[in-house]
Amino acid sequence: MGDMNRRTGRKSVDTVVGNFGEDMIDDNGERLIELCTQTSLKIWNGVFNHKNIHKYTWEQLTKKMKTIIDFLITKQVLKLKIQDVRAYRGPNCETDHKLLVAKNFYFPICKQMKTNTKRRKRIL
Numbered sequence: 001m002g003d004m005n006r007r008t009g010r011k012s013v014d015t016v017v018g019n020f021g022e023d024m025i026d027d028n029g030e031r032l033i034e035l036c037t038q039t040s041l042k043i044w045n046g047v048f049n050h051k052n053i054h055k056y057t058w059e060q061l062t063k064k065m066k067t068i069i070d071f072l073i074t075k076q077v078l079k080l081k082i083q084d085v086r087a088y089r090g091p092n093c094e095t096d097h098k099l100l101v102a103k104n105f106y107f108p109i110c111k112q113m114k115t116n117t118k119r120r121k122r123i124l
Contacts, residue, residue: 001072001100006032008068010046015076021046022055022068036073044072044085044102054086057098070100 009025011017016036036043045055045068057070072085087098 001070001102003070003097004028004032005069006071008033008043008046008071015042017043018046018048020049020055024067032071040076041073042076044074044082045070045100048084048086050086053089057087057100058096059089059098060096070097072100072102 006028007024007026008017008021008029009023010019010021012019016033032043035041045057052066055068056066057068059066070087072082074082082102084103085100086103087100089098
């Protein structure tokens with residue numbers, strides 16, 4: 001998770017970039033997508049369909065610019081499942097970046113370890 005300062009766009013059928021990102025893509029975004037493709041990584045920001053206020057992670061009010069430049073990137077094949085990634089505009093951290101949050105991690109059920117039920121005798 002971090003500030004990559006890249007614009008990755010959207011692709012309808014892709015294992016790296018989702019269908020719900022922004023329209024714009026730049027050279028650095030293409031390089032990030034290429035790196036993620038080579039190393040089997042996934043950019044989660046564009047996977048989930050949200051309103052624009054929950055997509056854009058950076059905003060400059062003076063120029064009226066909004067974009068997605070902060071990303072959550074993980075391995076494509078994970079044991080845990082990410083169910084939502086969105087930007088929140090409420091927390092004020094004295095920055096023009098929004099808080100990016102991944103929600104509802106799902107961990108597969110692990111086998112429970114057997115506990116030792118034998119009791120030791122106390123010697124007085």
